[in-house]
Amino acid sequence: MTTQSSQSASQKEDPSSIWTNTTDAKAVADWIDSKETLVLLTHTKPDGDALGSTLALARAINLKRGTTGAVSAAECWYAAPMPEWGAKMAVPTKFRLINPPQPAPAVLDPDGIIICDTGSWSQLAPFKEFLEPRLDKTVIIDHHLQGNSEISTRRLLDTTAAAAVQPTAEVCCHLLGLDNASQLPVDIATPLYVGLATDTGWFKHSNVNGRVMHLAGELLDAGVNHSNLFAMLYQRDRTPRLKLMARALESLEIIKDKNAAIMTLTLEDFKATKAAPGDSGGFVDIPQSIEAIRVVAILNEQHDPEGTFTKISLRSKPTEWDGQPPVDVNAVCQKLGGGGHARASGAKVRHGLEQTKKLLIEALP
Numbered sequence: 001m002t003t004q005s006s007q008s009a010s011q012k013e014d015p016s017s018i019w020t021n022t023t024d025a026k027a028v029a030d031w032i033d034s035k036e037t038l039v040l041l042t043h044t045k046p047d048g049d050a051l052g053s054t055l056a057l058a059r060a061i062n063l064k065r066g067t068t069g070a071v072s073a074a075e076c077w078y079a080a081p082m083p084e085w086g087a088k089m090a091v092p093t094k095f096r097l098i099n100p101p102q103p104a105p106a107v108l109d110p111d112g113i114i115i116c117d118t119g120s121w122s123q124l125a126p127f128k129e130f131l132e133p134r135l136d137k138t139v140i141i142d143h144h145l146q147g148n149s150e151i152s153t154r155r156l157l158d159t160t161a162a163a164a165v166q167p168t169a170e171v172c173c174h175l176l177g178l179d180n181a182s183q184l185p186v187d188i189a190t191p192l193y194v195g196l197a198t199d200t201g202w203f204k205h206s207n208v209n210g211r212v213m214h215l216a217g218e219l220l221d222a223g224v225n226h227s228n229l230f231a232m233l234y235q236r237d238r239t240p241r242l243k244l245m246a247r248a249l250e251s252l253e254i255i256k257d258k259n260a261a262i263m264t265l266t267l268e269d270f271k272a273t274k275a276a277p278g279d280s281g282g283f284v285d286i287p288q289s290i291e292a293i294r295v296v297a298i299l300n301e302q303h304d305p306e307g308t309f310t311k312i313s314l315r316s317k318p319t320e321w322d323g324q325p326p327v328d329v330n331a332v333c334q335k336l337g338g339g340g341h342a343r344a345s346g347a348k349v350r351h352g353l354e355q356t357k358k359l360l361i362e363a364l365p
């Protein structure tokens with residue numbers, strides 16, 4: 001989710017103020033070469049693409065300069081929480097983990113700042129204080145449709161890419177003087193592959209195309225171990241998560257006239273299975289295996305100092321069904337005070353499960 005900044009009329013006339021590509025991979029590599037010290041940033045709660053793009057590029061820079069460990073020319077900063085496998089994958093590259101609301105360390109003043117997989121203030125909040133006085137030192141490498149163009153005039157932006165690692169791979173090749181990604185060292189190819197695989201749902205989503213598979217092929221040729229990565233990312237569930245999954249599936253309700261599937265998880269479900277709030281991630285994808293289901297929701301009952309609330313996650317299939325276009329779950333969630341993307345969206349509702357479910361069914365087309 002991104003929030004666009006308001007633009008004044010004069011800003012609109014300046015092409016660099018519009019969220020478009022303003023540079024190319026070669027120019028970004030040359031710009032990197034002109035900087036002595038570099039910090040790589042990405043969005044909060046870094047995912048596979050965020051970690052993959054920053055780690056690969058930091059490694060390419062450090063490899064070129066022969067710098068390692070504490071004296072690395074390039075280091076990555078991440079805003080927690082970070083997935084367990086992410087911290088493991090990041091070693092031995094120098095990185096710092098910032099725990100918001102703790103701000104980024106202002107003691108460091110790098111010559112250049114590379115921002116990967118986002119260009120939105122809303123996703124860079126923990127770094128805002130650090131970034132604001134240094135916007136003339138930034139470059140953005142991203143694939144998102146929206147962003148705040150004032151964060152950098154140098155934007156390597158490919159909105160047709162499935163993952164930020166695609167433009168990042170090009171920059172890595174230019175930096176290291178390679179013809180293609182199959183020549184990359186395996187410790188650089190691996191995080192790139194993680195970004196490509198995770199942002200495509202392990203090559204399942206509608207953003208998969210020939211370019212994605214071509215880069216995947218080159219990275220495999222570079223020596224990436226596909227099976228090890230799959231195990232690292234998708235075969236590390238804890239038992240409570242599977243017990244919670246059983247409860248979620250048990251709660252499954254099919255709303256026939258809306259081609260919708262709804263699952264609910266109560267506070268008691270989490271307590272009884274000893275599951276953590278994040279353990280329900282991905283459950284919303286499971287009922288999409290039913291052919292007639294067009295839209296799936298999972299409702300999680302949660303508690304905070306203000307009381308009980310319900311967190312809704314919605315997904316819709318990208319394909320037509322019975323002549324009907326895909327459901328725009330962003331529009332559905334906006335009716336409930338939330339939002340997101342057309343195919344994946346969410347909302348936080350200050351009601352219990354049953355009341356929220358009623359409101360959701362009313363909001364579905």
Ligand SMILES: [Mn+2]
Nearest residue numbers: 049117163164
């Ligand atoms: Mn991404």
